[in-house]
Amino acid sequence: MSGGRRPPSRESSIHRVTxxxxxxxxxxxxxxxxxxxxxxxxxxxADVRAALGSPPKDVPxxxxxxxxFCRKRCKFCYxxxxxxxxxxxxxxxxxxxxxEIELVSRLPVMGGRPFRFVYFGGGTPSFLSAxxxxxxxxxxxxxxRWDKAEEVTFECEPGTLSEPKIKTLKELxxxxxxLGVENFSDAVLEENxxxxxxxxxxxxxxxxxxxxxxxxNIDLIAGMVGETWDNWKDCVRRTIDxxxxxxxxxxxxxxxxxxYSHDILGHKLETPVADWPxxxxxxxxxFDELQAAGYxxxxxxxxxxxxxxxxxxxxxxxxxxxxxxxTGVASxxxxxxxxxxxxxxxxxxxxxxxxxxxxxxxxxRLTPRQRLIRExxxxxxxxxxxxxxxxRKFQTEILDDWPEVWGEYRDEGYxxxxxxxxxxxxxxxxxxxxxxxxxxxxxFQNVRYT
Numbered sequence: 347m348s349g350g351r352r353p354p355s356r357e358s359s360i361h362r363v364t365x366x367x368x369x370x371x372x373x374x375x376x377x378x379x380x381x382x383x384x385x386x387x388x389x390x391x392a393d394v395r396a397a398l399g400s401p402p403k404d405v406p407x408x409x410x411x412x413x414x415f416c417r418k419r420c421k422f423c424y425x426x427x428x429x430x431x432x433x434x435x436x437x438x439x440x441x442x443x444x445x446e447i448e449l450v451s452r453l454p455v456m457g458g459r460p461f462r463f464v465y466f467g468g469g470t471p472s473f474l475s476a477x478x479x480x481x482x483x484x485x486x487x488x489x490x491r492w493d494k495a496e497e498v499t500f501e502c503e504p505g506t507l508s509e510p511k512i513k514t515l516k517e518l519x520x521x522x523x524x525l526g527v528e529n530f531s532d533a534v535l536e537e538n539x540x541x542x543x544x545x546x547x548x549x550x551x552x553x554x555x556x557x558x559x560x561x562x563n564i565d566l567i568a569g570m571v572g573e574t575w576d577n578w579k580d581c582v583r584r585t586i587d588x589x590x591x592x593x594x595x596x597x598x599x600x601x602x603x604x605x606y607s608h609d610i611l612g613h614k615l616e617t618p619v620a621d622w623p624x625x626x627x628x629x630x631x632x633f634d635e636l637q638a639a640g641y642x643x644x645x646x647x648x649x650x651x652x653x654x655x656x657x658x659x660x661x662x663x664x665x666x667x668x669x670x671x672x673t674g675v676a677s678x679x680x681x682x683x684x685x686x687x688x689x690x691x692x693x694x695x696x697x698x699x700x701x702x703x704x705x706x707x708x709x710x711r712l713t714p715r716q717r718l719i720r721e722x723x724x725x726x727x728x729x730x731x732x733x734x735x736x737x738r739k740f741q742t743e744i745l746d747d748w749p750e751v752w753g754e755y756r757d758e759g760y761x762x763x764x765x766x767x768x769x770x771x772x773x774x775x776x777x778x779x780x781x782x783x784x785x786x787x788x789x790f791q792n793v794r795y796t
Contacts, residue, residue, distance in 0.1 A: 368622050368623055370569070370598065370617050370620065371600065372600045372601075372602060372607045373599075373602065373795075374601050374795040374796050375597070376779050377723060379678070379685070379724075380716065380720040380723060380786070381710060381720075381786075381787075382786075382790055382793055382794070382795045382796070383678075383687075383795065383796045384794045385790065386685055386708045386709055386710040387710065390684070390708060390709035390710045390711060391686075391706055391708065393711040394706055395706070396684075397681045397682040397686075397711075398453045398454070398455045399455070400455060400682060401455070401457050402456070402459060402681075402682065403683075405668050406462035406668040406669070407456070407459040407460070408461060408462055408464065408465065408659075408664065408669065409461050409463075409464045409465070409490070409492070409670070410464075410465050410467060410671070410672045410673065410678075410679065411443065411465070411466050411471075411674055412426070412468065412469065412673065413474060413674065414426050414439070414468060414675055414676070415427065415429075415431060415436060415473040415474070416429050416468070416469055416473060416503070417503070417541035418539055418540070418541040419605070420605075421538050421539040421604060421605035421606050422538060422539075422567075422604050422605075422606055423605075424604050425468070426675055426690055427468065428692070436474070436478065437478075440474075440482050440485075442696045442699045442700070443482070443674055444486060445699045445700075445702075446674075447485075447486050447490055447673055448488070449702065449704055450490075450671055450704070451489035453671075455669065460491075460493075460494040461491075461492045461495045462497075462659060462668065463496065463498070463659040463663060464492045464495050464498045464499070465498075465660050466500045466501060467501050468501055469501075470502075470526075471501050471502070472500070472502040472507055472511065475511070476508070476514040479514055479515070483518045495519075496659045497521055497522055497658075498519050498521045498522065499520070499521075499523075499524055499660055500520045500523055500524070501524045502524065502525050502526065503542055504525060504549075505550075506542075507546075507550040507554075512550070512553045512554055512557045513557055515557075516559065521559070521560055521561060522560070522561040522562070522563065523554060523562045524563040525554070525562065525590075526565045527564050527565060527585075528540060528565060528566060529573070529577075529581055530544045530547065530585075531544070531572070531577050531580070532544055534570050534571070534572045537571050537572045538570045538572070560591075561656055563590060563591065563593065563594055564585055564588065564593050564594070566582075566593065566595045566596075566632070567595070567596050567598050568596070568598065568620075568625045568628040568629050569597055569598035570598055570619075571598075571618045573620060573628075578631070578632075579631070582631065582632045583635075586635065586639045590651070591650065591652065591655075591656045592644070592649065592656055592658075593636060593649050595632055595649075596647055597622070597625040597626070602796070622777070626776040630772060630776055633649065633772070637649070644656075644658070645728045645775075646727045646728075646775040664680075664724075665724035665725050666721060667717065667720075668680075669682065672686070672687070675689065675690065675691070675705075676688055676689070683712050684710065684711045685709055685710045686709040686710075687706075687708050687709070688705050688706060688707055689705040716787070717740070718736060718739075718740040718744075719786070721739075722785065726770060727778055727779075730769050730770065731767075731768045732767060733766040737766075745763065745766075745768075751785060752768075755774065755781060760773055760774030760781060
């Protein structure tokens with residue numbers, strides 16, 4: 347770190363080295379945004395409405411659509427999902443979602459911008475039938491289009507797929523499928539409450555390959571309850587055999603509102619999830635095997651088969667400050683420097699829309715400092731950041747702002763610093779989410795994340 351930059355800010359002086367626990371305890375680990383979600387409030391809604399009602403800034407625009415239905419609730423799931431809704435309930439929700447899209451399409455923040463990326467998330471978007479999907483997209487296209495989007499992602503659960511449904515997704519303009527395999531062991535899948543079994547993975551894979559999607563991602567989770575070294579190696583081998591364009595590997599965590607977490611806290615049980623050193627060893631093994639098979643590490647969680655052909659528009663644009671218009675129950679968005687979340691309950695979401703009102707729940711306007719920190723910690727997950735980018739965009743020298751943190755992480759072998767380039771090492775990537783809170787502002791250092 348060269349001299350001649352402005353003095354370190356207060357953050358560097360309050361950082362302390364902490365002893366990391368090895369056991370997977372109840373609480374959030376994965377860092378998805380900043381400031382922490384727990385700090386977003388109903389008082390911030392005035393800022394949300396002002397942002398949505400103002401002309402847009404010159405940044406890319408994305409759209410997120412939340413489809414909250416699942417066949418079963420996984421025991422590790424913490425998302426807003428419903429497993430008890432009938433066909434009429436589904437239609438009620440899709441009508442509300444279509445109405446929300448109609449209202450969103452009229453917002454000044456749209457500003458005539460085309461969507462750079464679109465993401466159907468869940469829940470399980472593939473829970474919808476081909477007929478329901480076509481009906482939904484027909485209604486959405488009365489108000490929006492994604493013809494110019496460089497990426498349209500659709501999350502799938504293998505057991506909900508059929509050959510006609512996959513063909514429908516291709517016809518509707520989906521360019522990237524994300525298949526939630528998680529594990530190839532039926533015993534592990536059943537123990538963790540997954541709705542599908544391994545046979546359904548292989549059946550759906552034949553249809554996906556035949557349909558010719560340009561980008562297919564397989565999700566795995568390291569450390570599911572019942573996981574062993576032998577089984578994990580088998581999962582990695584089977585993934586390589588399928589040869590998807592990308593593979594995403596998450597390390598199992600225990601957020602507060604999961605079935606496993608309730609059992610642990612309510613019955614004082616020992617955590618059934620593998621410890622962090624074991625999970626990191628499993629991810630490192632997977633990275634090694636996938637790299638030997640021709641993949642390249644793209645982030646702390648992702649490898650890609652062809653670096654020049656496979657991109658992640660949703661991730662890369664969002665982590666560089668793009669706007670994201672969020673639709674659906676409990677969904678999270680960002681517009682003109684303001685975070686916001688929709689109402690998290692069914693009635694709270696559907697009833698305002700029946701009155702022609704957006705179902706906004708809470709929000710937070712970011713300071714310039716918070717925007718910088720948000721982009722920096724998210725981009726660190728890719729394994730490489732450029733101090734010059736932040737100098738140009740925020741007029742800030744990030745290496746001088748947190749000298750103790752950078753120094754500690756360099757000494758521990760988690761990062762390497764060469765001029766403006768900060769590279770996160772393999773050891774750093776394997777634990778990157780645990781490294782990020784050190785960059786938080788003091789008031790957010792010890793608050794609950796969600």
